[in-house]
Amino acid sequence: MGRVFVCFWFDVEDYVTPRSDDAVMRLAQIFSSLGETATFKVVGEKARRLRERERRDVIRAVAEHDIGYHTNYHSVHPTPSEYLVDLGWEEGIAEFDRREHGGLTDVEDVFGKRCSTYGQPGGSWAPHVYPVLRQWGVPTYVDEGQHIGLNDQPFWYGGVLTVYRMRSRCTRMKLGGGENLRAGCGEFDRIAEELADTGGGLISIYYHPCEWSTTKFWDSVNFAAGQNTPLDALKLPPLKAQSEADRDFADFEEYLSHIARSGVQLVSCAALPELYPDTWNTAPLGTEALVSLAGGMADAVSYQQTPQGWASAAETLGVLANAGAHLHRTGMLPDVSEGVYVEGPASRPPATTAAGCATREAVLEACTRLSDAVSVDSRLPHEVRIGEASVSPAAFARAVAQVVAAEAKGVHTRSIDIEDVPLTCEDEVIEEGAFRWLFPAGFSAPVLMEHARLQSWTLKPAVLRK
Ligand SMILES: [Zn+2]
Structure with missing residues (x-):
C-alpha cells in the first residue's frame, strides 16, 4: 500500500464582502482545532483590506497556517494570461514580476511569513510565472486547471514543483447540505484507496472561503467574461443565509474529520518540497x-x-x-x-x-x-x-x-x-477549454501557449520521497 497525502488549500480572494473575512477565520480555526494545517493562498488586495479593516483576529487565525499567494488583484482585467498573452519570454517574465511582486510583499508583511506557493486567478495561467517564482523564492505552484499536467500527480515545470491538472486526484465535498457530506466522504475514500493501491501519491482539495459567505462568486458579478467593474464601484454578491453557512461549516468540519481519521496524512503546500525532492542531480x-x-x-x-x-x-x-x-x-x-x-x-x-x-x-x-x-x-x-x-x-x-x-x-x-x-x-500542454468564464468570449492565447510548449523541455514527474 502506498502512502496517501492530502493537501487542502483555500483561495482567499473576496475583498468585496467583509463577511467573507469571518469565513476565512472560521475555516482556519476548524483546521487548528483538529491539529491540522491548511494552505491559505491570499490575494494582495485581500491582505491589505484585512489590515485596513483591522481584522487582527482573522490575520492571527490564518497565520497559524501555511500562506500562499494568489496575485495582487485577482480577477481585475487584464489578468496574468491577458497581460502576458502576446509578450516575448523575457518581456513576460519582467511584466509578471512588475505587476505582482508588490502583492506578494503585502501578503507576506500582513501574515508575517513567507509564501510557500502561488496559484493563478481563474484559468489565468502562464508559463512566464515560473521563472519569477524561482526569483521570488516561492517553491511551489499549486492550483487546478487544464493547461499542463502529468498523470494527475505533482510534477516539475520551469524548475518549480507543481500541483496542477490533478483531475482524478482532485476532489471536494459539495456544499449545500443534504447528501453532499456522505457523497463527498465516499468519493474521497474511493480516490484514497485507488491511490494507495497504485503506489500512493497526493490528493488535492480546494475551496474558497467566500463559498461559505455568498451564493455567487464576488468576481462572477464584477469581472466575468471580461467585464471590468472599477474597484470603487464593485457590486456585492448575494449573501448566504447564516443558517446555511453554519450548516456548510458543520458539514465541512465533518468532512475534514473523516479525512483526517482515514489513515492519510494531511500536508500543507509548505511541506511538498520535502515530500517531493528533485533528486536527479544529488549525485553525479x-x-x-x-x-x-x-x-x-x-x-x-x-x-x-x-x-x-x-x-x-x-x-x-x-x-x-x-x-x-x-x-x-x-x-x-x-x-x-x-x-x-x-x-x-x-x-x-x-x-x-x-x-x-x-x-x-x-x-x-x-x-x-x-x-x-x-x-x-x-x-x-x-x-x-x-x-x-x-x-x-x-x-x-x-x-x-x-x-x-x-x-x-x-x-x-x-x-x-x-x-x-x-x-x-x-x-x-493543452489550450482547449483552459481559458474559461473569466475571459472574454473567444479569448485564445497562441503565443502564450507556444511559450508553454517550449518550456515543456523542463517538464518531468515529481516522485514521493521513499
Ligand atoms: Zn481565485
Whole structure:
C-alpha cells in the first residue's frame, strides 16, 4: 500500500464582502482545532483590506497556517494570461514580476511569513510565472486547471514543483447540505484507496472561503467574461443565509474529520518540497546513466529516468552537451557528469530543414558552445549551429546522443545524421477549454501557449520521497 497525502488549500480572494473575512477565520480555526494545517493562498488586495479593516483576529487565525499567494488583484482585467498573452519570454517574465511582486510583499508583511506557493486567478495561467517564482523564492505552484499536467500527480515545470491538472486526484465535498457530506466522504475514500493501491501519491482539495459567505462568486458579478467593474464601484454578491453557512461549516468540519481519521496524512503546500525532492542531480551520473540518457533521445525528446530520479529533456540535453564538450576537450567521455537545471528556449526553433549530415567535430564544437552558453544563462538556445547549418535543440539532442552512444562503445562516428525528432512532452500542454468564464468570449492565447510548449523541455514527474 502506498502512502496517501492530502493537501487542502483555500483561495482567499473576496475583498468585496467583509463577511467573507469571518469565513476565512472560521475555516482556519476548524483546521487548528483538529491539529491540522491548511494552505491559505491570499490575494494582495485581500491582505491589505484585512489590515485596513483591522481584522487582527482573522490575520492571527490564518497565520497559524501555511500562506500562499494568489496575485495582487485577482480577477481585475487584464489578468496574468491577458497581460502576458502576446509578450516575448523575457518581456513576460519582467511584466509578471512588475505587476505582482508588490502583492506578494503585502501578503507576506500582513501574515508575517513567507509564501510557500502561488496559484493563478481563474484559468489565468502562464508559463512566464515560473521563472519569477524561482526569483521570488516561492517553491511551489499549486492550483487546478487544464493547461499542463502529468498523470494527475505533482510534477516539475520551469524548475518549480507543481500541483496542477490533478483531475482524478482532485476532489471536494459539495456544499449545500443534504447528501453532499456522505457523497463527498465516499468519493474521497474511493480516490484514497485507488491511490494507495497504485503506489500512493497526493490528493488535492480546494475551496474558497467566500463559498461559505455568498451564493455567487464576488468576481462572477464584477469581472466575468471580461467585464471590468472599477474597484470603487464593485457590486456585492448575494449573501448566504447564516443558517446555511453554519450548516456548510458543520458539514465541512465533518468532512475534514473523516479525512483526517482515514489513515492519510494531511500536508500543507509548505511541506511538498520535502515530500517531493528533485533528486536527479544529488549525485553525479556515471557513464552507464549517460549512455542510457543518450539512448532515450533516438526517436523523441522527453523527460527520462536516471538511477537517482527524473531528468527533464532540457536537463538531459544539458548533461549530454557537457559530455560532448568534455569529449571535445579531452578526447574522452567524462567518468561522471553533474546535473544542472536548464530552462527551455525563449522562442520557437527553426524547423530543421532536409535531413543532412554533420561531422563529429562539428557536433562536438556545437556541444562546447552550447555548454558554455548554458553555464551562463541556464537556458537552451532556440537554435544550435552545427557547421553551416542551424538546427533545433531537439535535432541537436539526437545528434549529440548518437556521438555519445557511439563513443561509449569506442566508436568514433565520422558522420552524424541530423534529423528533427518530436519533443513529445509538449503534448502535455493543452489550450482547449483552459481559458474559461473569466475571459472574454473567444479569448485564445497562441503565443502564450507556444511559450508553454517550449518550456515543456523542463517538464518531468515529481516522485514521493521513499
Ligand atoms: Zn481565485
